[in-house]
Amino acid sequence: MSSFIGKTAIITGGASGIGQRVAEDIVAQGGNVVIGDVNVALGKKLASKLGSHGSFVELDVSRGADCSLAIETAVSTFGGVNFLVNSAIRMAAKPLIELSETDWRKTLDVGLTGTFLMSQAFARHLNKKGSPGAIVNISSIGAQHPYGGSGPYSAVKAGVTLLTEQMAIEWAEHGIRVNALAPGTIETPLTTYLKDPEVRESRTRAVPLQRIGQPADISNGVLYLLSDSASWVTATTLTVDGGVTKTLFNYLKGRGWS
Template sequence: MFDLHGKTVLISGASSGLGRHFANTLAARGAAIVAGARREARLQALVGEIQARGGEVLAVPLDVTRAASIEAALDAACAWRGVPQVLVNNAGVASTAPALETGEADWDRVLDTNLKGAWLLAQGYARHLVAAQQPGNIINVTSITAFRVAGGIAPYTASKAALGQLTRSLALEWARHGIRVNALAPGYVETEINTGYFDTEPGRAVVKRIPQRRIGTPQDLDGALLLLASDASAYMTGSSIVVDGGHLVSGL
């Protein structure tokens, strides 16, 4: 039911953290992977990992803040194996500063990557699907900060809440084209986006507020990822799946 043989999955932000893990997880289930990000040397390392296990993978340079780069990456993916069956909109960045001290450049960097980048990639992908008269599947990686807030990351929480709403808007509009759009909303998972934070006093305090008393591992997301990426979720669109050790239901 969760088999991905015969599917090609395009993943943005595949050079590290969750994106890299998603690429390996999906490849292990039979998907051919198109891995996009800016750091090409990191992508080549991922290509080596997947190929060493017999998987099929194409690395494409991708900067989601540049429309021309998105177009080129989509063209490369389509030229390789036709229009991908699945897009994982995973690229994301964060900035950390009190709202009063957050500059315009930080706001733009976070919103341009997490929201506008995801929008442009989803739209470009959907245009290819519609032109090819092919169904499709988009997974937007949001966050528990799409639902609740934390201090010092206002642009990030705004970007993720908006991406959650964009997920629902696109699900509504594109169901007629056979395109499903869902969100995967992780709680805290240790990656480069939060390196060192969970070794600090505030970071340890966060862990104490998670009902399961630990932060997540990338592997904790595998079940939800495979559900959303496969035909097992054929009747799901506009949904958000939260994977957070209960963090969203922590007591007030």
């Protein structure tokens, strides 16, 4: 039976890409979703598509007051909250030598501090109610490999990994599981570079499973980590990348020993 029937999830960055697909899949499995995003037009459009199981709240995850409002929205609309997916990201893709202090700070504010603030608001609420819950933070394979030219992105995502693990060990006693999922290249509005056929081809060839990832590939992993099937899984990162991060030796000559 679905773990989502009658349950409610807040999804930050839920108006687009991976967050959008997670929202759609949770509703398809009988759950409710609060879509929290700075993109009001897209968020409202998705919420109305999801009907009575979807709600939108204008949310800037870097503001603690907004995060509390997202919890209040879940409670007032659906009577409570059980799951949180942190998917919001702000990009400042530049070589580090060119990156401004403002871009550095704002990107950390959204990607790392925002993950902390939203998770803390969620955990405080569940503790007050004495209820269990589960969080999935969307990290990246860029957390394990420095993504040159992406500005603070890799530092943000590496921070998300450790933050995930610390929240998991601190909140396990309250029945809150916290995991991360590290996607490889996924076709979303964030990765418009895939429209360039040359880039697309080369990224496809680099992946052992020979295709670019889709939001559904990530959503399947997120729903597993949130579900009862993962009831003994916490403090871990699930990499979903078609195998690309394990290909280092494919690029080194001299693999034959005979």
